[in-house]
Amino acid sequence: EDKVVQSPLSLVVHEGDTVTLNCSYEVTNFRSLLWYKQEKKAPTFLFMLTSSGIEKKSGRLSSILDKKELFSILNITATQTGDSAIYLCASEDSGTYKYIFGTGTRLKVLA
Amino acid sequence: DAGITQSPRHKVTETGTPVTLRCHQTENHRYMYWYRQDPGHGLRLIHYSYGVKDTDKGEVSDGYSVSRSKTEDFLLTLESATSSQTSVYFCAISESGRDEQYFGPGTRLTVT
Structure with a gap:
């Protein structure tokens, strides 16, 4: 059965800290891995990764994929209270157009 | 923001009653999905559509049906x-x- 596992489940840090969120996957027909941020409402798209070792970056956020070890990480540097959210990762099954989501990591950044 | 609306935004209903949720998009995108989100489970796919009248089941489809009669609307x-x-x-x-x-x-959605 295909699955996506995120760790840790929750994390509390102070402003200015750097955090690393993990996502491992077992997907038969893997094509891509996506990261989303969910605050109080709908998830919003952060990154899509398809190739190993190529870092994607947006401001203080960055992400990378390891297709050999079947995982991805999302790094957030110099965290701010506005980074507090649930971070979701999802893997696309290329055979079905379905996306399999992990349960998310709940990040809380304290001022 | 992508043009996606859902209606209703909140609903309370009683056990045994039928309920229809509507998703409307103005982006003319081909693929549409319905997920449910519950604590400890993340987002789970119920059904998805890959075109008008073309739908398929997700991982938690029991008890749900969908319809897509036009590109912009997907009903659950x-x-x-x-x-x-x-x-x-x-x-x-x-x-x-x-x-x-x-x-x-x-x-x-709350079912009492």
Whole structure:
């Protein structure tokens, strides 16, 4: 059965800290891995990764994929209270157009 | 923001009643999805559509049906609502089925 596992489940840090969120996957027909941020409402798209070792970056956020070890990480540097959210990762099954989501990591950044 | 709306945004209904949730998009995207989100489970796919009248099941499709008679609308029906279907329901769209999904604002459904 295909699955996506995120760790840790929750994390509390102070402003200015750097955090690393993990996502491992077992997907038969893997094509891509996506990261989303969910605050109080709908998830919003952060990154899509398809190739190993190529870092994607947006401001203080960055992400990378390891297709050999079947995982991805999302790094957030110099965290701010506005980074507090649930971070979701999802893997696309290329055979079905379905996306399999992990349960998310709940990040809380304290001022 | 992608043009996706969901209606209703909140609904309380009784066990055994039928319920229909609507997702409407103005982006002309081919792929549309219905998810439910529950604590400890993340987002789980209920059904998705890859074109008008073309739909397929997701991992938690029991008790749900869908219809897509035009590109912009994707309806999710609970034929006979149960308390286990109390959840937040999100609709999402994708242009190619191979790219990022854009999510609607969600519908909070409570079945009493």
